[in-house]
Amino acid sequence: MAAISLENLSFRYPGASEDTLSNLQLEIADGEAHALLGASGAGKTTLLNILSGLLFPSAGSLRFNGNDVSRQSGRERRVAQVFQFPVLYESLSVAENLAFPLKTRKSDAGLIAERIAYICDELEICDLRELKPAALSLFQKQLVAVGKALVSPDVAMVLLDEPLTAVEPRTKWRLRQTLRRIQEDLKVTMIYVTHDQTEALTFADRVSVLSAGGLLQTDTPERLYAAPAHEFVGHFVGSPGMNFLPGQALGLGDVERVGFRPEWGTLSRGDADSPANTDKPAAQGSIGAEVLRTRLQGAQGGEAFGLITLSTAHGEVTVRGPMAGNSLQPGDGLQLQLSRCVCFENQTLVREIDFL
Numbered sequence: 471m472a473a474i475s476l477e478n479l480s481f482r483y484p485g486a487s488e489d490t491l492s493n494l495q496l497e498i499a500d501g502e503a504h505a506l507l508g509a510s511g512a513g514k515t516t517l518l519n520i521l522s523g524l525l526f527p528s529a530g531s532l533r534f535n536g537n538d539v540s541r542q543s544g545r546e547r548r549v550a551q552v553f554q555f556p557v558l559y560e561s562l563s564v565a566e567n568l569a570f571p572l573k574t575r576k577s578d579a580g581l582i583a584e585r586i587a588y589i590c591d592e593l594e595i596c597d598l599r600e601l602k603p604a605a606l607s608l609f610q611k612q613l614v615a616v617g618k619a620l621v622s623p624d625v626a627m628v629l630l631d632e633p634l635t636a637v638e639p640r641t642k643w644r645l646r647q648t649l650r651r652i653q654e655d656l657k658v659t660m661i662y663v664t665h666d667q668t669e670a671l672t673f674a675d676r677v678s679v680l681s682a683g684g685l686l687q688t689d690t691p692e693r694l695y696a697a698p699a700h701e702f703v704g705h706f707v708g709s710p711g712m713n714f715l716p717g718q719a720l721g722l723g724d725v726e727r728v729g730f731r732p733e734w735g736t737l738s739r740g741d742a743d744s745p746a747n748t749d750k751p752a753a754q755g756s757i758g759a760e761v762l763r764t765r766l767q768g769a770q771g772g773e774a775f776g777l778i779t780l781s782t783a784h785g786e787v788t789v790r791g792p793m794a795g796n797s798l799q800p801g802d803g804l805q806l807q808l809s810r811c812v813c814f815e816n817q818t819l820v821r822e823i824d825f826l
């Protein structure tokens with residue numbers, strides 16, 4: 471397995487006037503489960519193609535275990551890839567499909583048999599060995615494709631390109647869990663490329679958020695959530711994303727903007743001294759608000775629970791929490807108390823504040 475490092479890596483498509491990827495700096499540890507997360511057009515496919523050796527960087531370098539592999543083919547780098555749609559030979563059995571990468575490298579029969587047994591055991595697909603792909607579910611086919619990627623004993627890294635795309639919806643979570651288990655068991659360096667934050671945050675040890683060809687943050691899922699380095703990350707990660715208000719709204723006039731997650735707010739009935747929709751800065755961490763609308767999501771501990779959109783003097787915000795027996799009505803005056811917020815200058819994180 472390999473540690474991967476990108477050093478000031480940039481890429482520009484021939485004829486383009488701007489770089490599609492600019493100055494990427496990234497260190498991925500040997501055996502790490504890493505996710506590249508970004509919206510459509512962020513540059514994920516371009517970076518994936520650079521990692522797999524289909525494209526070469528225009529500037530900077532890509533290193534595997536310290537060796538510059540920027541100009542090597544995927545085969546030389548020993549990169550294996552799992553695509554959105556399982557790539558299997560329909561005329562070959564599962565065992566023969568698994569053997570294929572080793573046969574093309576002229577591995578000896580003993581090693582091939584040993585590796586197929588090992589992979590089938592690890593992926594729990596021993597009962598599928600003699601079946602042809604046509605007899606398999608999409609879930610099973612993708613599992614075999616993962617097996618093909620892992621079968622070579624000297625694979626340096628496995629790239630997973632939106633691997634759940636083609637799998638039946640009800641088995642997506644199972645494949646994601648299986649991938650995670652395999653990664654942990656085999657300690658393979660895996661890079662999972664996706665636009666889906668749930669997939670990225672539940673699969674990876676660390677996630678890199680890519681936007682407009684730049685890396686905004688590389689961090690653990692917990693830190694991405696609690697301390698987004700950039701406002702875009704706060705907005706993009708989480709469902710719904712982070713709320714933003716001017717610093718002055720919370721009496722934090724020394725910072726430009728504050729962000730808080732819907733989960734970081736609790737609501738209480740407003741009092742006469744804290745009317746909603748006034749410009750008066752509130753005590754730090756507390757602000758007057760008025761209910762705009764509510765959206766029931768379910769119940770927790772027998773109490774209605776959902777999203778409450780509030781109007782404040784400084785803009786709308788959304789809070790997740792109990793809906794007081796669903797008795798909240800549009801127009802109700804409330805007090806919003808935050809447990810935590812993060813502060814931004816020029817869209818960049820400058821301070822984290824825990825109020826409680």
Ligand SMILES: Nc1ncnc2c1ncn2[C@@H]1O[C@H](COP(=O)(O)OP(=O)(O)OP(=O)(O)O)[C@@H](O)[C@H]1O
Binds near residue numbers: 483484508509515
């Ligand atoms: N062959 C190409 N020539 C010129 N520009 C390209 C080419 N391929 C992609 N691009 C541009 O590079 C940028 C990044 O595209 P890329 O496909 O890497 O993004 P992505 O994050 O994978 O998006 P998606 O999830 O939609 O595939 C886009 O602006 C795209 O238009």
